[in-house]
Amino acid sequence: MNAFSIGDIRAEPGSKVKGFLPSEGLSMPDGTVNYWHIPVIIVNGAESGPVFEVDGCMHGDEQEGAYTVLELAKRLDPKKLKGTFVGVPVLNVPGFLTHGGVRGSTTDLMYVDMNRQFPGDPDSMSHTRRAIHTFWNEIILKCDYTVNLHGCVNGQIPRVVCNEEMPGSLEMAEAIACTPEWIMASRSEHTRLIEDTINRACTEKGIPNVFIESGSADRSHSAIMADVEVVVEGIMNCMRRYGMLDGEVRVPKIRRSTPYYTHVRGKGAGIIYPESCLRINNMVEEGELLCRIVDFLGNEIDQVKAPHDGIVIMEANQVSVGPESSICIIGYPPEIKGTG
Template sequence: MAASGDVFTFNGGKVEPGERQNFRYRISETYLGDPVRIPVTIINGERPGPTAFLSAASHGDELNGIEVVREVAHEWELSDLAGTLVCLPVLNVPGFIAQQRYLPIYDRDLNRSFPGDPESTSSKRMAHRIFTNFIEPCDVGIDFHTSTRGRTNMLHVRADMTDEEVHRLAMAFGSKVVIDSEPPDGTLRGEATNAGTPTITVEMGEAHRFQRDLIDDALAGVQSVFAEYGILESAAVRWPGWRTIVAGGTEKTWIRADGGGIVDMHASRGELVREGEQIATITNPFKADDVAIEAPFTGVLVGILENPVVYPGNPLCHLVELEPEVRRVLESRG
């Protein structure tokens, strides 16, 4: 871990207290031997404090988080910053250039390759360079994602809430929904946390676009985290109005299509739906043989289909149960 108020060092450079650096860091090479570089901004405050990283686009087509990280690094007033901020807006540069989820050519998931290995596959070598230089030195981290192509998510946090420091970070972000889950092996949030850097994943919206409302909500979450950890004195910890933690005993499900067809969704992401309520209809091209999809329990739609065509087994929506007190509050609002 980087000591508070110290120089931030990485392989090939350093950033002194009171200094900001924007640079492109080499993590690999192309077939022609040209460098593959990721953009990095490091702001080292004059006052001592924790070291935090913000990362996005480990999946190259997930764009919302890129704008969150860019705006924090280049539009926020950070003169009173306490500690160090490591901003990594595009981790998967080859995927971003190709506008693909995975690393093109290698067809590997960068977000299943951490902490990396300097003598293994291309993706693990890239992950190793990123992880050892810019993730391990940090005290906390937020990794931004969107849903995969054809689906969209309400803004929510994924975190291992059994870890006390991850729990603190997740609650500080102030999202309405926190999904308590152990991360798969190789994910940035899981491997960073295992290495001593508590990290959460923020899911928000859909691939291939900027969604201003979600970006603004995520920026408010970052500001809240900075307040919790004393990184910005001007910030304040936020309360989202209501919050539910989706833990192991909470009912949750991906509702899937039992037949192929064209989908008409009747509810939006983040919307409360009640047990038995029709949330979608699947029809054939002649608008005949309608199949009604009903909510199996009362809950909130964390994710929904955007592409309106399905095969049998395709996911339609991600429904999670609400804690009883949260459900009562939302139902009282109609």
């Protein structure tokens, strides 16, 4: 087993090391340089094995992944690990600090979605694209498997999204979806578009990748940590699958999957009145009323109906909806299969 390094952060075999990786900076007209430090935790096993990366908070307001990565790093014992774990608790640092949603940062001149900028560009006017270039070259290209953690705030079925055409990606998803809470999905409306996501960039490089969407509508700390626990166990099961951790690989008796999923949007902005069917894990029929949207005087603007027979994957946990904003997510067609 060899030492493993990312930038100046070097972990000898059988050790756990933490540090910050400076991203490539963008020179500003006031003479300063705009960049951020990517937090990195390396758990380098005593014995050889794959390099497994998990990153959280690529989208700044999707923050539960920070807990997940920190929890994984805490639980992994370098003396027992075979291979190397690389954890990035918060990738989009400025976005996280400002609850900045998909934006790379409030100061990003290009106002971009970080997960549409891969593999980055060291000469870009967007410092998010520069940071992505650092992340991609210094971290992702050194890894055999990568997992990106998304989602928050809205109640969601923990969902692992894979590229079914890549055997390694499907294999990872099956290992992660190891308890009954999970649903596996493969094609979202946006992953079918040609966009510069990390998922697409990893596929082109032949690096198996999945992303996980999860979130607790109940914002109490205990509920959030229960949600985090499901994801931590799923990722550790995937590491067992690749021989990095001892123990039996868990296989759920029943596996839920949905080949497609789509965001459901209303015609106008307003106040939402959800129907009782609009709760995660519920099945809905095409054309079934999901919610009504009213204006500030209570006048009905729209009736939002299910676009497909499907399963509610993410529910509306907000009072209002913006124009063209997502109200909920429907997976279709839902498939439930025994694995025995």
